[in-house]
Amino acid sequence: GGGGAAAAAGAAPVVSVELPEPLDAAAWWGAGCRLVHVHERVRLHAGRFAELCEVLDDLDSNLCILEPARPTYAVPRRRAAVGRACSV
Numbered sequence: 831g832g833g834g835a836a837a838a839a840g841a842a843p844v845v846s847v848e849l850p851e852p853l854d855a856a857a858w859w860g861a862g863c864r865l866v867h868v869h870e871r872v873r874l875h876a877g878r879f880a881e882l883c884e885v886l887d888d889l890d891s892n893l894c895i896l897e898p899a900r901p902t903y904a905v906p907r908r909r910a911a912v913g914r915a916c917s918v
Contacts, residue, residue, distance in 0.1 A: 853872060
């Protein structure tokens with residue numbers, strides 16, 4: 831397919847992560863980069879948000895989260911029920 835031609839020409843891969851900030855492979859991709867380099871960059875990028883992800887996991891596990899309906903790390907805000915008619 832056409833993907834091989836783009837990769838051979840040195841085009842940066844598209845990297846999608848569900849984190850508060852996107853990972854722009856075009857900013858660091860260059861000649862000689864391989865899949866192992868992409869993996870390392872994703873690992874380092876995700877590591878920047880490790881503490882936030884732990885807090886979000888704790889909130890999602892221990893509170894009744896009203897919004898977002900399907901929480902992800904990409905959306906770090908949460909609305910939680912506090913009582914019958916109250917939420918924060």
